[in-house]
Amino acid sequence: MHLLEVDSLKTYYYTRKGIVKAVDGVNLHIDKREIVGVAGESGCGKTTLAMTIMRLLPPEARILSGKILFHGEDLLSKTEEEMREIRWGKISMIFQHSMNALNPVLTIERQMIDAIRAHDRKLTKAEAAVKARELFKMVGLDPDRIKGYQHEFSGGMRQRVMIAMALAADPELLIADEPTTGLDVITQSQILELLRRLKDELGLSIMIITHDLAVIAEVCDRVSIMYAGKVVEIADVVTLYKRPKHPYTYLLINAFPSIKSRRRRLEEIKGEPPRLVNPPPGCRFHPRCPYATEECRAKEPSLVEVEPGHYVACHYAHKLNFIMER
């Protein structure tokens, strides 16, 4: 049994401009002590996926179908009360824009204590404060600064504070939404190192959501690639980067210039990602795919296991073989 398993999940937003099919039939899973990357461009539904797992969707969003199994139990059938225990207690999250994720007028200590005590009411405030300082140490922050306010911390330190907050109730799974976006290269590298260390030391499972394939290559064990509300490919990190099967994965990896490789002209992906109000029929990638045929326009491919642990949603998965030459 997987730690978390998402099965044909659909979450739509019912907005004035129409129905946004943000998550439209997504499958993926995470095992214990595993870092899984969910990669895709902006608007592909990856944040909605995270928010659906956390059941923190805005009122205009609706979960249409699917299952989110955590330890085999469906989170979608839990009551809000039960969810409040699981949220942060079992699954916690680092939100995008950690700059604004902390309350500006409360001390960090106060917020940490609230987070710790929200899930362990037996603890006194003093005990919670001790734990908060430990967590600060664990993420590499000076515990003496815990009484400070959000604005007194730099971007990288705030991200560490957010990670410490996320660990407040000893969760099993940590969802990190763009944990390094907006951080400088060296800080980014430090944060990724910290996440990897936490996985090893605490036996944590981590789901990293990002648009940056280079980040994924650095820390993840397995990767899901999302495009326009769907998962198009899942594989372990080496297979995905060395022998991708979906044309989108191949083109996307190729679209990242590397500091190591000598200069050559990178292949462009024509067009732009579709808007999710009105996605193209058939395979959603077909208007931009160089290999698209009539079949791709007409029929939607399903996610198929082409080799053990390697899933691809492409009609030509068995025919296309990409070799990365880096």
Place this chain on the structure above:
Amino acid sequence: MKDPILRVVNLKKYFPLRRGFIETLLSRRRLYVRAVDGISFNVGEGKVFCLAGESGCGKTTTARLILRLIPPTDGKVYYKGVDIFSLKGKELKRVRQEMQMIFQDPYQSLNPRMRIFDIVNEPLDINRKDLSYEEKREIVYKALEDVRLDPEEVVDKFPHELSGGERQRVAIARALVLRPRVIVADEPVSMLDASIRVSILNLLMDLKEKYNLTMIYITHDLAQVRYLGDDMAVMYLGKIVEMGPVDEVLDRPVHPYTQALISNVPIPDPTLSRKKIVIRGEVPSPVNPPPGCRFHPRCPYAREICRREEPKILEIEKGHYVACHLYE
């Protein structure tokens, strides 16, 4: 090497720290943000010169200084041998037409209340009063075609009706209508999605070739530097720490900061393993930069002299410069 088209000499920009009227009266010592603190470099004609560095290192301020958007505290910028800060009136207008800029955020760099035609046409409206409306329209349409947009389709639209990539193309078209010689591009793709990024980078390279442009490319992403740069300078806290041809600097970095930076850049290849240089702390505030070498508090090789004396910039190999006491 023939004469560089652009020479930056000891350029400085200190921003006075924003403080109240009273405070200025009370305290004699004024505090400054030393955004750019004495940098010099040359840009050869037709080359792509990259300014790389982390946020707050002064690279964007440098760009704004070169375009004379803000006055410098000290130093000179020579364009074709003429100091641009000494220019006035007509001469300034003429030089400005030859230097244009592309901004980072395509959502903010286009006036939301103007339609695309007027945005691209504005530089012509201001500078080419000799042209008739029809002539200007022809140039605008041509510029939009140059950036691979369909003019008929976009001219009437407002920026919010376009995607990020399309907007950045419009911004490029606007920068090109005056047929500039130099383009300053400030992180032009950092706000764009990966799949669109490459097409914009390629577009910039093609246009550079087509019109024989010189480009100053500002970025925090060393991978982009590798992709399109000819020469590069690495900045840290308002100073250039290392400078030289791109392949030279990226393959054989000598400054400890450059080395650390390069070793920490994530690589989209999980099979490549390498040693990361661990660096303590974060970039200090530019209001009170450390004395001596600005990198010394974080430098693994820092010695006594680094705390005291500022390193001079030295040419350690032909065209490869570094500012570090280790190489003196």
Place this chain on the structure above:
Amino acid sequence: MRLVSREKVRERMRIYKRSIREFARTYKENKMGIVGLGILLVFVFMAVAAPLIAPHSPREMWLAEPLSPPSKEFILGTDELGRDIFSLLVYGTQVSLLVGLLSTLLSVGIGGLVGLIAGYYGGVVDSVLMRITDLFLILPGLPLMIVLAAILGPSIWNIIFVIGIVSWPSVARIVRSQVLELRERPFIEASKVANASDLRILFYHIAPNVAPLVFATAVLGIAGAILSEAGLSFLGLGDPSHISWGMMLHYAHEFGALEIGAWWYLVPPGICIMLLVLSFVFIGYALDEILNPRLRRR
């Protein structure tokens, strides 16, 4: 100078039409805005067609017993001079609308200009202009208006002037803060790179972007101006040759309508003031919701 080509004019018209259509579409979805606009239109009609609607002239006295209660002929009764209250009410609309619109035009004109200049040029200019603005904000508004109105004498133009001159500082502050934000936007720098002059940037780039906010503020300003006019008139500082709703209440209060319970004299003018103000407040609120990007986020 060469005339603008005809095609360019046609293009402009097409764009404006499209923008207006788009705006109308969003506005229609705002219930509050529709209600406000509805009420306002009724009052505008009342003001324009006053001679047709009012059964009597507002100046005609001794039509009936003073302070007589509503009857068939005088549906809202008469005032202390035996004038028809309903007719006074209808004509009063003209005064309220006129004062509201013109004094707001004045305050938005002054405030807008001060805000634009202070925000754009910054530095000493900004400091000086903003200190002046602060001073005006510190002085109590209505008492200042009372003093000015009392000294200038009772005339509708003086009232307009007084309200306009006292209420510009808040407009200046709003415009300035908006300009400060806009000034830092890259599209301003982009046009500086293209050699745009300060004047061009100020009026071609910044002003149009401030305009929607100013518009919403102005609509709320009209509401405030109508209330101020009512207040001044109620205190007896109004123009006796243009009877306004505030002045009717002044007379009602003076001549003891309260003590005899003449509700027909006390209630209707107040309702009119309230409804007219409310219509502008509703419209202003709706505009704010549509035009203010901060609120539109969700």
Place this chain on the structure above:
Amino acid sequence: MGLREYAIRRAIECVVLLILATTLNFFIFRLMPGNPLAMYIENPMFKAETKQLLIKRFGLDRPLWEQFLIYFKNMFTGYYGISFRYLKPVSELIFGPRLFNTVVLMMSSTLLAVLLGVIFGVVSAWRRGTKVDVSSLVVGLVLYSMPVFWLGLLILLVFAYYFGILPFGGTITRGLHHQNLLHYIADYLWHLLAPMTTLTLINFGSYLLIVRNTMLDVLTQDYMLTAVAIGVDKRTLLFSYAMRNAMLPLVTIVAINLAFVMSGAVITETVFSWYGMGRLIYSSVMERDYPVLEATFWFIAVMVIIANFIADIVYAYLDPRIRY
């Protein structure tokens, strides 16, 4: 920078503002058509010698800059001149029952209005889009749109005329002999009820709208989502996480509103014949009693500046970001 340094900086700025306000006050009353000198000369109540004496006393025969210096000194030493109308020192007119009555009226109504505004504003924002929200929003807007005096007249019409349970005006019942202090206070409060309710309701409308707006803004902030995700209980969420942030702008607005509330007081005091500063201002305008006006305006400006100063300090105390 610590709170103390911030306070000192703000205090110095306030003093500068005070000096500027004092200056402006002088010029407003000197540059007006119908200057004070004319008022003396045209006033038949004064004999020629008295006129000369008073002119000398006020220094009105001296050059303008000298007058300005004298005025400046007078304002800051508490000598505000003599009222034309009451022929008494202005300070006696202001500092006494009038000031007390106005302060009572303004303080009580402001406190009540803020309290009600916060409660209804928070509930309204918390239950956004529900019937509670829509109805409080409409009530708020309607109250905001009502002229103060009309609301006052309506209250009088209903409670004084029809029900006869409230007085038509005044501060205490005239001619009534109060047996003891308690009786006096009861009578005073009975008279206070109507004007206080009027001002409270009017201000309540604007506070409700402000609190609702800021609260809505706070509720959409990322840190609120974090707190919800963490599972912080509803009470803490509302009171510690949301309200503290939402109250911040209110601190400033209450202070700024002081000048505005004063405007309301002028009208309210007129409607209810409340013996206070507002009515003094009004009658002084009608009588062209410049010394009184000059002094009251100055006094109000000082109060507003002080209130703003206090608000700034409270704000800085509540919001750690201010003390950068």
